[in-house]
Amino acid sequence: MSSILTNPLYRPLLEALRSARNGIVYGGKIRFSHALVINLLYRSGPILPRLKPVLKATKNHAEVLAAFAMIYKIAVKLLIQPTLLGPGNTRLAKFIGGAFGAWIVYSQHFPYFHPGITHQITLYCYSRVSLAVGKILLDYYLQSRQPMFRNSKGDVLLFNDLTSKQQLKLKNAIYGRSWKYFAVLVWALVMFIYDYQPQYLQSSLRHSMAYIYDVELDSWSSWWEFLGI
Structure with a gap:
């Protein structure tokens, strides 16, 4: 063997x-x-x-x-x-x-x-692929278009004129800013869809959101019950 x-x-x-x-x-x-x-x-x-x-x-x-x-x-x-x-x-x-x-x-x-599991895995990969494609396109744009930037002294520099440390810092700043906008848009849309047409959301997401956010539908007879003890 x-x-x-x-x-x-x-x-x-x-x-x-x-x-x-x-x-x-x-x-x-x-x-x-x-x-x-x-x-x-x-x-x-x-x-x-x-x-x-x-x-x-x-x-x-x-x-x-x-x-x-x-x-x-x-x-x-x-x-x-x-x-x-x-x-x-x-x-x-x-x-x-x-x-x-x-x-x-x-x-x-x-x-x-199982369709639920294949959906979850594919959507998970979709989010990761979307972010990766965005970074690839950004790198391609910076390398091919050579945009100009100003340093702390006010000098105008092309992207390739920056040191590797400066290039990395610039990329991370752009990544961070794009992530902020992406996160804002995603959560604005998911909360809107949950209120507007929740049946179109994936079932586990819908159930978890109902558990977390629909507390106005709950009633409690004591603090022990309120705290779930």
Whole structure:
């Protein structure tokens, strides 16, 4: 069996299996803790029956990450073969591999994967990708357009004339300012939509917002009840 692990012929398959294993471990850790906390917060009753949906959600999350990891790794290994894209096109192969894996796992073309979990993971990645694309475009603009800035002495400098420390400070300032506007817009929209058409928000977000913000619908007969003790 040890010869299989060192045999280059089996290396692509072993890498795919290892990625799937890591997806199971990571998905299990993330989903179990999240589902357990949500279950304890919003549901009542005996502990053991309440653990069943926690374990099911953990299994579903692990399946999604493991399936995508395996499909993606296999697709990329096949695409970089000389008869297809070739080893010099790894970025294109990874783009196509990601699209192919998402078509099977995340797009809900097939009914094998939990739609709520695939929605959550995809939306999480969307927010991260949006921020990353913004930073990439900013870097491209600064390098290609070479905008002018004034230093503390009032001298006009191109972006490339700045030291690496000054460039980093400038980028962080722009990142920070854009994040402020992004956060303001997102929270303004989510609170507006929750009041206007809450049924269009994702169910777990809607339930958590109801729990936190709809306190005017609650009534309390004592301070103990008010404090939830």
